[in-house]
Amino acid sequence: MTTMMDRPASTPGHSAPxxxxxxxxxxxxxxxxxxxxxxxxxxxxKAILPANTDGSYIKSNRDQYVLLAMIGWLIGFMTGIGALxxxxxWLLGKDLSHEENLFYAGxxxxxxxxxxxxxxxxxxxxxxxxTTMVVFFVGGVLAMLIRxxxxxxxxxxxxxxxxxxxxxxxxxxxxxxxxIMVTGPFGNFIMPIMIGARDMAFPRLNALSLWxxxxxxxxxxxxxxxxxxxxxxxxxxxxxxxGPPGQDGYIMFICIFALSTMVAGAxxxxxxxxMRAKGMTWNRTPIFIxxxxxxxxxxxxxxxxxxxxxxxxxxxxxTGSTFYDTRGxxxxxxxxxxxxxxxxxxxxxxxxxxxxxxxxxxxxFTRRPLFSxxxxxMGIAGISGLSVLVWAHHMYxxxxxxxLNGPFMLTTELISIPTGLLFLVLIGTLWRxxxxxxxxxxxxxxxxxxxxxxxxxxxxxxxxxxDGALHGSMFVTAHFHYTLMGAGLTGAIASLVxxxxxxxxxxxxxxxxxxxxxxVQIGFNIAFIGMFLVGLxxxxxxxxxxxxLFDRGNMITTGGAYLIMSGMLxxxxxxxxxxxxxxKAPMNPWFAKTLEWSVPNPVPLENFDVLPVVTSDAYGYxxxxx
Amino acid sequence: xxxxxxxxxxxHHEHPDVVGSxxxxxxxxxxxxxxxxxxxxxxxYFYLKGQNVNDMWLPKASDTQDAxxxxxxxxxxxxxxxxxxxxxxxxYALAGVKVKNQTQLVLGxxxxxxxxxxxxIYQGILMNNVSFTITMGAYASCxxxxxxxxxxxxxxxxxxxxxxxNRSRLGLYVSDHWHVRIVSVWWIWMTISSLLGAFALSFT
Numbered sequence: 121m122t123t124m125m126d127r128p129a130s131t132p133g134h135s136a137p138x139x140x141x142x143x144x145x146x147x148x149x150x151x152x153x154x155x156x157x158x159x160x161x162x163x164x165x166k167a168i169l170p171a172n173t174d175g176s177y178i179k180s181n182r183d184q185y186v187l188l189a190m191i192g193w194l195i196g197f198m199t200g201i202g203a204l205x206x207x208x209x210w211l212l213g214k215d216l217s218h219e220e221n222l223f224y225a226g227x228x229x230x231x232x233x234x235x236x237x238x239x240x241x242x243x244x245x246x247x248x249x250x251t252t253m254v255v256f257f258v259g260g261v262l263a264m265l266i267r268x269x270x271x272x273x274x275x276x277x278x279x280x281x282x283x284x285x286x287x288x289x290x291x292x293x294x295x296x297x298x299x300i301m302v303t304g305p306f307g308n309f310i311m312p313i314m315i316g317a318r319d320m321a322f323p324r325l326n327a328l329s330l331w332x333x334x335x336x337x338x339x340x341x342x343x344x345x346x347x348x349x350x351x352x353x354x355x356x357x358x359x360x361x362x363g364p365p366g367q368d369g370y371i372m373f374i375c376i377f378a379l380s381t382m383v384a385g386a387x388x389x390x391x392x393x394x395m396r397a398k399g400m401t402w403n404r405t406p407i408f409i410x411x412x413x414x415x416x417x418x419x420x421x422x423x424x425x426x427x428x429x430x431x432x433x434x435x436x437x438x439t440g441s442t443f444y445d446t447r448g449x450x451x452x453x454x455x456x457x458x459x460x461x462x463x464x465x466x467x468x469x470x471x472x473x474x475x476x477x478x479x480x481x482x483x484x485f486t487r488r489p490l491f492s493x494x495x496x497x498m499g500i501a502g503i504s505g506l507s508v509l510v511w512a513h514h515m516y517x518x519x520x521x522x523x524l525n526g527p528f529m530l531t532t533e534l535i536s537i538p539t540g541l542l543f544l545v546l547i548g549t550l551w552r553x554x555x556x557x558x559x560x561x562x563x564x565x566x567x568x569x570x571x572x573x574x575x576x577x578x579x580x581x582x583x584x585x586x587d588g589a590l591h592g593s594m595f596v597t598a599h600f601h602y603t604l605m606g607a608g609l610t611g612a613i614a615s616l617v618x619x620x621x622x623x624x625x626x627x628x629x630x631x632x633x634x635x636x637x638x639x640v641q642i643g644f645n646i647a648f649i650g651m652f653l654v655g656l657x658x659x660x661x662x663x664x665x666x667x668x669l670f671d672r673g674n675m676i677t678t679g680g681a682y683l684i685m686s687g688m689l690x691x692x693x694x695x696x697x698x699x700x701x702x703x704k705a706p707m708n709p710w711f712a713k714t715l716e717w718s719v720p721n722p723v724p725l726e727n728f729d730v731l732p733v734v735t736s737d738a739y740g741y742x743x744x745x746x
Numbered sequence: 747x748x749x750x751x752x753x754x755x756x757x758h759h760e761h762p763d764v765v766g767s768x769x770x771x772x773x774x775x776x777x778x779x780x781x782x783x784x785x786x787x788x789x790x791y792f793y794l795k796g797q798n799v800n801d802m803w804l805p806k807a808s809d810t811q812d813a814x815x816x817x818x819x820x821x822x823x824x825x826x827x828x829x830x831x832x833x834x835x836x837x838y839a840l841a842g843v844k845v846k847n848q849t850q851l852v853l854g855x856x857x858x859x860x861x862x863x864x865x866x867i868y869q870g871i872l873m874n875n876v877s878f879t880i881t882m883g884a885y886a887s888c889x890x891x892x893x894x895x896x897x898x899x900x901x902x903x904x905x906x907x908x909x910x911x912n913r914s915r916l917g918l919y920v921s922d923h924w925h926v927r928i929v930s931v932w933w934i935w936m937t938i939s940s941l942l943g944a945f946a947l948s949f950t
Contacts, residue, residue, distance in 0.1 A: 179881070207905075210909055210913075211905065211908060211909035211912065212909075212912065213909075213912050213913045213915075213916040213918055215918075321768050321772060322769075322772055325772075382776060382779040383776070385775065385779070386772050386773075386775035386776045386778075386779070387772065389775050390768060390771050390772040390775060393771060394767065394768045394771060395768070420775060420778050420779050420782075421778055421779065421781075421782040422782075423779070424779050424780070424782040424783035424786060425782065425783075425786050427783060428783055428786040428787065428790070432790065432891070435880070435887070435890075435891070439880050439881075439890075440879075440880060440881035441880045441881065441886075441887035441890065441891075442802070442881065442883065442884055442887050443790065443794070443884070443887050443888075443891075446799050446800055446802075447800065447802070448802055448805075448881070448883055448884060448887070449794060449797075449798065449799050449800060449801075449802030449803050449805070449883045449884030449885070449887075450794065450799065450884055450887070451793070451794065451797050451799050454790065454793055454794065454797075457793075458786065458790075
């Protein structure tokens, strides 16, 4: 195989040399081959598969064609982006040369490297950032459609089925966006530099995790044209088995995303365990690193259950198996267990890195050491450990194993103890600190406020009798928005502003960051306090119309939602304008002590000329020896 | 964070043991996910068997359908035995590379590839010859799930074993052999996974 370095240099009068295969592959070839793959698999399925005449309950040819077309899309896309080059070169015994690895790292390729299977962790971090913002934008538009429809009593302008489909799409898109919003951009760009490494442990797996997500996005978006996801984001079976082909888009989206998460989890964990700088003992490892590792390590054993739940769902729909169909010996409780074994740890997969990022910023903006580093680690470990033992609190009202309701209530309420430790760490760090009031600093306060409301209402919902009254109401919706958005997204946006100078070489516009912050936080609290009120009064979730008595609360919520949207648009404008025209950032604008601020802007290809040796922790503010 | 700048240089030529150790940990972490998935599959089998919803774990004969008769688990055990033999061949290859015996390495990895292929084909034959279809009750669904997981694992094993044999043949493991050790980790897990499936299918 020709490598890019084997080719002779072009000389005047001669035609340009032929490009090597790896130089030809990019996002356009990926989409091209992906579409071809989908079409080929669709026609093959139609030509080969027999018509459904065996009398199975759920199986349909339509689902077979759609699922196979999406598998064809995935194979074509990953071939087109170049993900299969490495494995097949390994098989053939023709390992990538040093020059080819440099090409994959994006060396001297300018902006083109962002559209290729580039392995440099900084490029992957930026790709994740843009991908996350695009996914949030789509989810946000769907959120505004929901709130606009709920603007007045008696239903809005959306058909009930369309409304349900939009709610389902919004839910799953936002869940995935919040899962990747911190570990994706900042876990990839910042984390390796923060631990003093030159790159991730497995750069090609790093690119694989990113491009799998990009391949998954069209699957979920295609659901819009295939009848949507009328089941809500949980896609409970056997209801989902009877859904339109849009459910197949959901299934493929989750399966591909789960693969991406497993790959990213193994990669990030290995990087942190094996590649920390000399002298960076576990006591000197920044708290953000603990947050990222806890998040991905939690996802590693949890997401396969989600993956499995969707494999079974696909088999029911496409082959006529009866895993979830009681008429054939299946059980809806099986789905619920598999789903929530992933579903509750996932909340902490989202929350922990966002809170850890704010704990990383707190010492910087208070110029004080992190209050009780060990307590922070105990908090993270405690939450991670308990989070896998609480899943059935989502199933109190289903009738599954009523004898276990008590134990699950206990484990769920126990989780408030390690969560409280994280609160103590943040408050202890802020206490009597000399505050440098930036937008990330204000975000710490916002997190404490929002997470407190989300946490306390979570304790109510973990209580079996109260859950019986509130389950399926808007109260639940408000509760998880307070945790995932009020705490998680607040931490992610603060992370963006904090690490923006290192990632882009420019400062985030201060005024815009403040305007965006206040619009989002005020709008958020208006929107979801209103939602708590209507939820307490009994308004069910996932219903496109409501009685007149809920009118005022919904009007407040919709008003708050528009305020959030305004703030988000300001922040989006802030990202674009700061990235293109912002003030040039100095190497260490926050005077922070973690390693990422010791490398110049833009960060060199291999981060460090000489690998650092760490001699103290990152929080020695106010100490003479630091 | 205090930093000294006289650390070690030379990022591109790490010691093979360092690279191997990193890769081994990476594979083990990936296996954590695969183990979770496989245990999930076993959970599904025993959960649905235990529930026996509507007495449809093994449906009885009706006007429209024959009774579902469970297959003998011996077929699944034979697949596991072939996989175990493949693992032994691979271990033989690993022992060869450790003492720099190229012939033993090539022979062992080649035989391991043949074993993985044989197990894959035999698994396919077993699936083709059962007396029920996937739609005939929860046991039938679970049988295909377990067999399907075996097929995926064996397909991956065949791919990896083929690459391993080819690389052995080309003499790429002369200077360092961490690839062979890592493939060994995969073989061990694949055999255990097959064994778990056979174990589950022994309870009908």
